[in-house]
Amino acid sequence: MITDRSQVTNLIISKKVAKAIKWTQVAEVVGQSKEWSTAACLGQMAMNKQQAEAVGALFELEDEAIAWLQIAPYKGSLPTAVPTDPLIYRWYELISVYGTTLKELIHEEFGDGIMSAIDFSMDLNREADPKGDRVKVVMSGKFLPYKTY
Amino acid sequence: MITDRSQVTNLIISKKVAKAIKWTQVAEVVGQSKEWSTAACLGQMAMNKQQAEAVGALFELEDEAIAWLQIAPYKGSLPTAVPTDPLIYRWYELISVYGTTLKELIHEEFGDGIMSAIDFSMDLNREADPKGDRVKVVMSGKFLPYKTY
Amino acid sequence: MITDRSQVTNLIISKKVAKAIKWTQVAEVVGQSKEWSTAACLGQMAMNKQQAEAVGALFELEDEAIAWLQIAPYKGSLPTAVPTDPLIYRWYELISVYGTTLKELIHEEFGDGIMSAIDFSMDLNREADPKGDRVKVVMSGKFLPYKTY
Amino acid sequence: MITDRSQVTNLIISKKVAKAIKWTQVAEVVGQSKEWSTAACLGQMAMNKQQAEAVGALFELEDEAIAWLQIAPYKGSLPTAVPTDPLIYRWYELISVYGTTLKELIHEEFGDGIMSAIDFSMDLNREADPKGDRVKVVMSGKFLPYKTY
Amino acid sequence: MITDRSQVTNLIISKKVAKAIKWTQVAEVVGQSKEWSTAACLGQMAMNKQQAEAVGALFELEDEAIAWLQIAPYKGSLPTAVPTDPLIYRWYELISVYGTTLKELIHEEFGDGIMSAIDFSMDLNREADPKGDRVKVVMSGKFLPYKTY
Amino acid sequence: MITDRSQVTNLIISKKVAKAIKWTQVAEVVGQSKEWSTAACLGQMAMNKQQAEAVGALFELEDEAIAWLQIAPYKGSLPTAVPTDPLIYRWYELISVYGTTLKELIHEEFGDGIMSAIDFSMDLNREADPKGDRVKVVMSGKFLPYKTY
Amino acid sequence: MITDRSQVTNLIISKKVAKAIKWTQVAEVVGQSKEWSTAACLGQMAMNKQQAEAVGALFELEDEAIAWLQIAPYKGSLPTAVPTDPLIYRWYELISVYGTTLKELIHEEFGDGIMSAIDFSMDLNREADPKGDRVKVVMSGKFLPYKTY
Amino acid sequence: MITDRSQVTNLIISKKVAKAIKWTQVAEVVGQSKEWSTAACLGQMAMNKQQAEAVGALFELEDEAIAWLQIAPYKGSLPTAVPTDPLIYRWYELISVYGTTLKELIHEEFGDGIMSAIDFSMDLNREADPKGDRVKVVMSGKFLPYKTY
Amino acid sequence: MITDRSQVTNLIISKKVAKAIKWTQVAEVVGQSKEWSTAACLGQMAMNKQQAEAVGALFELEDEAIAWLQIAPYKGSLPTAVPTDPLIYRWYELISVYGTTLKELIHEEFGDGIMSAIDFSMDLNREADPKGDRVKVVMSGKFLPYKTY
Amino acid sequence: MITDRSQVTNLIISKKVAKAIKWTQVAEVVGQSKEWSTAACLGQMAMNKQQAEAVGALFELEDEAIAWLQIAPYKGSLPTAVPTDPLIYRWYELISVYGTTLKELIHEEFGDGIMSAIDFSMDLNREADPKGDRVKVVMSGKFLPYKTY
Known part of the structure; x- marks a missing residue:
């Protein structure tokens, strides 16, 4: 069972x-x-x-x-808060290094709010490059402004 | 000083x-x-x-x-291991939810290795959308295969 | 400064x-x-x-x-991951105790997705009660379904 | 067994x-x-x-x-101090963002004390909205003033 | 200031x-x-x-x-989650060792619920003892049963 | 086995x-x-x-x-450093809120030292009260002064 | 299975x-x-x-x-963030003590960037020494400069 | 002062x-x-x-x-247990990935014991390489066998 | 197996x-x-x-x-970083209270370096005492001076 | 002040x-x-x-x-739960490696109870040794049996 x-x-x-x-x-x-x-x-x-x-x-x-498979799962795919796998850690590092940059630039363009991680899509592809192929990831998430009430 | x-x-x-x-x-x-x-x-x-x-x-x-400004800084822009700011947390959540997916797809396409967070560039733009504008982020990092020796 | x-x-x-x-x-x-x-x-x-x-x-x-005051702030109002203040801890406890209940009931009613914490409003009032007045909090957040792509 | x-x-x-x-x-x-x-x-x-x-x-x-089922259980439904599930995390975020606000407003209305998480009830419903239905949660907890002795 | x-x-x-x-x-x-x-x-x-x-x-x-002094303070008097001071640690140890015992005995006597830490009083005194004086602490908290609704 | x-x-x-x-x-x-x-x-x-x-x-x-049952056990009855069960947490909260108070009052009465958690006894009873019965816990531990050498 | x-x-x-x-x-x-x-x-x-x-x-x-054996594994070989095994801990201690030194010297020689842990090789040998044999480890990793874009 | x-x-x-x-x-x-x-x-x-x-x-x-400068200092140069700086993190990652490998190989060559982090020296140099220069680090530490008594 | x-x-x-x-x-x-x-x-x-x-x-x-039994084991005998067992905790407390004292006195006597935990022996005995028997532990570890290079 | x-x-x-x-x-x-x-x-x-x-x-x-200087201080001399200083860490390592051994041997000799860290004294000396001088520490603490009641 x-x-x-x-x-x-x-x-x-x-x-x-x-x-x-x-x-x-x-x-x-x-x-x-x-x-x-x-x-x-x-x-x-x-x-x-x-x-x-x-x-x-x-x-x-x-x-x-x-x-x-049809049940909404308890999400979260990683065993530790700071990931140990080198591939996944690089993504965590990007947020550590660029997190405040993302925040500043999104606020400058859109005002206070967030990029949705729910109304979100992602596309991962190989980008050919003579100096070594690259991983190209396009992420797109709806901007959600903070509501005033 | x-x-x-x-x-x-x-x-x-x-x-x-x-x-x-x-x-x-x-x-x-x-x-x-x-x-x-x-x-x-x-x-x-x-x-x-x-x-x-x-x-x-x-x-x-x-x-x-x-x-x-010309000194290589001690990097890491966030005050806590799990970020508290909602905008930055959404990025952490994406890794928590999609981390193993990124790992599986990159390995399927490239074999064992990582996407560099050093030989890396990022481009953030507004994507107009009638249902609400979107944040579009394109990330590109060189694939680095694990070396056998 | x-x-x-x-x-x-x-x-x-x-x-x-x-x-x-x-x-x-x-x-x-x-x-x-x-x-x-x-x-x-x-x-x-x-x-x-x-x-x-x-x-x-x-x-x-x-x-x-x-x-x-006009800058989007780095959010997060609490000094520790698990709050020490008894009033605020009670709210943390509610999530600890009722978290999976909220998840089950929202999924049963709406399907997979989340309640927005951004498109969100809150109203706090005193509820008179002969056995001791009560704190009544009404929370309302937009349901955001996970996007398929 | x-x-x-x-x-x-x-x-x-x-x-x-x-x-x-x-x-x-x-x-x-x-x-x-x-x-x-x-x-x-x-x-x-x-x-x-x-x-x-x-x-x-x-x-x-x-x-x-x-x-x-008739035994008072060891409570706490979540596997980590900071929840990883996006739906449940949103509630944690609300406390992170609004925790001190709840504290200030309850103290202003009631004085020093807490909202009970034991003498507590909760009601969760769908709130129809043309811009997208909303999750409405009403929480009600007895106010318990700190005792002087 | x-x-x-x-x-x-x-x-x-x-x-x-x-x-x-x-x-x-x-x-x-x-x-x-x-x-x-x-x-x-x-x-x-x-x-x-x-x-x-x-x-x-x-x-x-x-x-x-x-x-x-008249403002409800952000409570919590200790600098670390597990106290380092030996006197205060002994109290933490008592909870670590006797925590489940307190839970079992209160539930056996009162049913499911908690002992209030708000409607609470404490009395600390010296208890003379020929084998060495003792610290005697009497704690009294209202029992609050979980509400069914 | x-x-x-x-x-x-x-x-x-x-x-x-x-x-x-x-x-x-x-x-x-x-x-x-x-x-x-x-x-x-x-x-x-x-x-x-x-x-x-x-x-x-x-x-x-x-x-x-x-x-x-006759072996001295590895003690510690709780699965986490900060307990998640609401009844046990209330005791942890009491130490968080009253820890420095206990320290100050014991030192004022006895000087530098601790209350033993080993030469210790505890008595838990129901205290009838018209406003709701109370849990009464009497704790008694030998005072142990710090030794000078 | x-x-x-x-x-x-x-x-x-x-x-x-x-x-x-x-x-x-x-x-x-x-x-x-x-x-x-x-x-x-x-x-x-x-x-x-x-x-x-x-x-x-x-x-x-x-x-x-x-x-x-042919699948790219989820890497990370240690059960805790700070290793408990004395042999492995000594390596962690070296990073704790010499981490900022490594950073300063690599930046002085190469500018801002990192030493790759992917394009990396390691060679471990016994180094005979009359005062007690030594463990000699040679590590070699490609220098990767931060990209400007 | x-x-x-x-x-x-x-x-x-x-x-x-x-x-x-x-x-x-x-x-x-x-x-x-x-x-x-x-x-x-x-x-x-x-x-x-x-x-x-x-x-x-x-x-x-x-x-x-x-x-x-002449006082033995309280050592430890990093602000967090898991370093956030990408250069220093790579070293931490090497221990996470190769820690058990180092342990196995040192034990196979020397038996139970450790490599000293005190009777230790380190030499860092640039290694010219047509595919990109490399950082070469030679570490040498005395092997200390566990004492039987 | x-x-x-x-x-x-x-x-x-x-x-x-x-x-x-x-x-x-x-x-x-x-x-x-x-x-x-x-x-x-x-x-x-x-x-x-x-x-x-x-x-x-x-x-x-x-x-x-x-x-x-003949394999060098992955060492570390305790399930948590801060031990919960009262007997073992007392040893941890000794380090918390006397750690800087040990450091000061060893440095004053020997200069910068450490006491080895590998070239180490320990002897535990009962020390009869009319006021209550005592546990006497003698620890002896080789002093290892930091190497200059 | x-x-x-x-x-x-x-x-x-x-x-x-x-x-x-x-x-x-x-x-x-x-x-x-x-x-x-x-x-x-x-x-x-x-x-x-x-x-x-x-x-x-x-x-x-x-x-x-x-x-x-005459006030009983809030004790605990170390900035982190796991010490980073190599000298102090060795003591922590001794507890990690020998903690359960100390527990077994004290219980075998004395029964269930602890060695006091309060009624405690310590003596640190240089022990001359041709193979390198040693740090010798003698610790003596009163045994406190658990009280039955």
């Missing part, structure tokens, strides 16, 4: 390793971007019935696991 | 408030992007002599402060 | 004690609710020019302080 | 997913509000015998689990 | 050392128990006008400091 | 729920106060052979568990 | 103890340095197919484990 | 910026390696009288500061 | 309780002091073959466990 | 550096051991009038500082 969403994540990763499935294949059967589909499989987004069944078929999951 | 780079950051912010200077103006006198120029003023990048003097002239800083 | 927004908060609190001003009076000169006006004075919201000048006049602040 | 109250919470959540039960249904069989009933099922409140048996029938729990 | 309640606490302690005043003397001029009076001077309770003026006279405080 | 004292605590609590045993009954078979007996069952005190066998008989424990 | 890379690390260590295999033997079958080969077995580097199969043969691992 | 060794460190850094002194110049007047001399100036090593006076002459320090 | 040294520690403690073996008996079969032998059994020291086999015979361990 | 005991500690250390006083000289004028006298000067023990005046004369302190 499955008692925790992370068990489903572990199942998917284990099957993905054993069957050598790629995330771009997952995105195809889900019918969404590879970014959203990966996040959903890793327990950060809730799927609808059709998406969950497609993922279930691809990874040969049982009905109970497919039911869990 | 100035004994800490953060005193210079405080001076700049204080003068910026008093004289209502904009970061885009700072970028013009520095001759770099607004993203880099802001980060440099906030103590995250080292300026060269010419840049430091231009910033010094704009904010009416003394020679000692201008000398500090 | 003021180099930090919290110095303005300290100034306001110090003047408020010395002159025995009430937050409801502050709200009147600001022209917003007492909840928003108090938060703005305590460095959690940015005022517009007119509001800042009214507050400046009430608390006899200098021009530099009035300029700071 | 059950050796921990959280095992019962896991059992209930697991059955709820498998049988697609709604919290409003749970509230009906418990005979209390959906807010209290959900919190009680999630291990934050102790049920009386009748309530526990009704929940046991609904979720097909064994007698041992039903006995556990 | 005083901008923080802790400055008043420091003033009082400094004067107390210089003038060798005893807390029992403070309690006399305040007209409350020595326990409450000490806590109030140390910034954990708010005094009324008469109490504040009596304390002000005893310690030769200025009017501004006397005004601060 | 039992490899950890906490397994015995879990066993006792599990049996206590299933068989609806009260701590006062436990105290009777142990022949000590309910406070000490509860703490001993919860893994904070070591029992002698006779006490352990009485507890073993009451809870139907095996010989191995009875042997563990 | 293997659901986590650390299970493979445990398997390898367990087999290494049982079969008394040396890391230098592992390095031989892997065909890389002993430093890289050890780190790869301990879950910090990803192997290619050939390397994974050689390690699998040496430690008698099943196919599933061999598949996991 | 100087009451803390870090005030001397700040003085030295401040003078170093103002007078554009290089660490290699400091090493010359101290008569030791640049690595040791820098660490000593930054408050991590104690100088002898001659070294302190040479440093005092170079940075125009007063006698009191020169006296402080 | 044993995958972690702590499983062997648990085995030994479990057998020690079941068979009522004393540490002094263990020391006899190991042929070292009771202090070293206990630490080695608790996973803090590595035994040689002969010692491990003697311990294995005494506690009836299997060959795999005996192999683990 | 002195508002904190640590200001007196800073004064003493500053004067000690400037006047090159030794702790053994301090001990002579105090008339106690060098261990106790140092701890008292560093703010961990309270002096009597005579001791405080002798220390005041030696370090040329004002009357206010001498008054503070």
Whole structure:
């Protein structure tokens, strides 16, 4: 019996390793971007019935696991407050170094408010470069102004 | 006597408030992007002599402060490991939610390695949208593969 | 010279004690609710020019302080991650105890997403009760569904 | 053998997913509000015998689990001091941003003391709004003045 | 100018050392128990006008400091989450060792709820004992049952 | 095979729920106060052979568990440095608020030293009160003066 | 079924103890340095197919484990932020004591930037010394200058 | 009056910026390696009288500061347990990633024990490389075996 | 299969309780002091073959466990950074209270350096005293001066 | 005006550096051991009038500082929970490595209880040794058995 969403994540990763499935294949059967589909499989987004069944078929999951995929999960994918994995830490470092810069520039352009992390999309691609290829990430989030009342 | 780079950051912010200077103006006198120029003023990048003097002239800083602007600073712009400011926290949340997704997709595309946070550039713009304007951030970092030896 | 927004908060609190001003009076000169006006004075919201000048006049602040009131502040009003003040801790406890309940009920009613803390308003009142008066707080935040992309 | 109250919470959540039960249904069989009933099922409140048996029938729990539902649990529903789940974090952020505001306004209205988190009730509803529906939460807690002695 | 309640606490302690005043003397001029009076001077309770003026006279405080004594303070008297002072640590240890015991026994006697830390009084005395005198502390707090709603 | 004292605590609590045993009954078979007996069952005190066998008989424990009850345990009953359970937190709050008061008053009465948490006893009772019954706790610990050498 | 890379690390260590295999033997079958080969077995580097199969043969691992060896792992080999093991702590202490020295000297020689921990190699050897042999570690990492944009 | 060794460190850094002194110049007047001399100036090593006076002459320090340079300092140069500065963090990451590798290899070569961080020397140099120059650090520490007794 | 040294520690403690073996008996079969032998059994020291086999015979361990006793363990015997057990905490408190005193006196006698925790021995005995017996611990560690280079 | 005991500690250390006083000289004028006298000067023990005046004369302190020396201080001499100074860290490491050993051996000899850190004395000396002199520390604390009640 499955008692925790992370068990489903572990199942998917284990099957993905054993069957050598790629995330771009997952995105195809889900019918969404590879970014959203990966996040959903890793327990950060809730799927609808059709998406969950497609993922279930691809990874040969049982009905109970497919039911869990449709539940809004307790989000947060990292085991520590400051990430230890070098790839993920670089992103944390960017916020440590550029956090106040992002704040200053968004406020200068938009006034007081935030960039939504919910009404948000992300696109990750390879950018060819003769001095070494680059990772290019485009992030787009709705600006939400603070409400006065 | 100035004994800490953060005193210079405080001076700049204080003068910026008093004289209502904009970061885009700072970028013009520095001759770099607004993203880099802001980060440099906030103590995250080292300026060269010419840049430091231009910033010094704009904010009416003394020679000692201008000398500090050219020193590689102890980086890290946030007072706590988990940021409390809502705008900056949203970025931390993105890493918490999408961190493992970024890791999976970069590894699928590039193999084991990281996206550099040093050979890195960033561009922040307003994206007009009838449902509410959006913040669009493009990040580009060189992929660095792990070396085998 | 003021180099930090919290110095303005300290100034306001110090003047408020010395002159025995009430937050409801502050709200009147600001022209917003007492909840928003108090938060703005305590460095959690940015005022517009007119509001800042009214507050400046009430608390006899200098021009530099009035300029700071119009800057989007680095938010976060508490000195520790887990608050030590008993009144504020009770709110933290409510989230600790009822956090998963709020999550379950909002998801059941709205699906996956969050209640905005930005497009948000709050109203605090005394509720007369023969067994002892009660604090009644009404909170209202826009529901933001997670975007699929 | 059950050796921990959280095992019962896991059992209930697991059955709820498998049988697609709604919290409003749970509230009906418990005979209390959906807010209290959900919190009680999630291990934050102790049920009386009748309530526990009704929940046991609904979720097909064994007698041992039903006995556990009547024990005052070790409360606290979140795995970390600062919550990682975006929905729950927003509530934590509200306290971070508005904590001192709540303190000031309650003290101005009532004097020194706290709002009880024990003699407390909560009501969560959808508030229809043309600009997007809102989550409305009404919280009511008895004011408890500090005792002089 | 005083901008923080802790400055008043420091003033009082400094004067107390210089003038060798005893807390029992403070309690006399305040007209409350020595326990409450000490806590109030140390910034954990708010005094009324008469109490504040009596304390002000005893310690030769200025009017501004006397005004601060009447404000509900941001409570919490210790610099670290786990206290380092051996005397105070022993109390923390008692909770670490006996915490679950207190919980079990209060629940067995009263049902689910808490002992109030607000409607609370404390009495500390010397208990003569041939094997070495003892510190005797009597604590009394109202039981507050969890409300069903 | 039992490899950890906490397994015995879990066993006792599990049996206590299933068989609806009260701590006062436990105290009777142990022949000590309910406070000490509860703490001993919860893994904070070591029992002698006779006490352990009485507890073993009451809870139907095996010989191995009875042997563990006689070992001095690794003490500390709470899972976090700052307790999350509201009842136990109130005690932590009392130390946070009254810690420096306890220190001042004990030093004024006894000089530099501590109240022992080892040569210590505790008595918890219901105190009838028309405004709501109260929890009364009497704590008594030997004063230990700092040694000069 | 293997659901986590650390299970493979445990398997390898367990087999290494049982079969008394040396890391230098592992390095031989892997065909890389002993430093890289050890780190790869301990879950910090990803192997290619050939390397994974050689390690699998040496430690008698099943196919599933061999598949996991080829996945880029979630890196970070220590259970706590400040290491408790005396050998590993000495390295942490070196950074604590010499961290700002390394920063000053690298900046003086190279300007603002970092030493890569990715394009990095390490060589550990015994250095004979009459006063007691020494551990000699040579570390070499590419200097990466901060990019201006 | 100087009451803390870090005030001397700040003085030295401040003078170093103002007078554009290089660490290699400091090493010359101290008569030791640049690595040791820098660490000593930054408050991590104690100088002898001659070294302190040479440093005092170079940075125009007063006698009191020169006296402080000869005191064994409270060591530890970083403001947080996990460093935020990207250059210093890379070193922390190396320990996080390679910590267990260092442990395994040192134990395989030397048996149980540690590499001394006291009887230790370090040499940092530029390593020319057509693909980009490298930072080369040679560390040498005496092996200290655990004593059996 | 044993995958972690702590499983062997648990085995030994479990057998020690079941068979009522004393540490002094263990020391006899190991042929070292009771202090070293206990630490080695608790996973803090590595035994040689002969010692491990003697311990294995005494506690009836299997060959795999005996192999683990000869591996240099990942040291650190406490579950939290600040220990919760009252006996162990008292030692932590001694360092908190006397830490700077130890530092001052060792530096006054020996100059800058440390007392080794590796080339170290410890002897614990009962010291008879009419006012209550005392625990006497003699610690001896080699002084290691900081090396200049 | 002195508002904190640590200001007196800073004064003493500053004067000690400037006047090159030794702790053994301090001990002579105090008339106690060098261990106790140092701890008292560093703010961990309270002096009597005579001791405080002798220390005041030696370090040329004002009357206010001498008054503070006689107050029971808020103890705890280290700035962080895990000490960063290598000398003090070694003591912390000893507790980390030997903590459970101390616990086992004291319980085996004395039963459940603790070694007092209050009725405690310490003696630190140089132990001549041809292989390098050693630091020898003898600690003696009264055993306090847990009380049954």
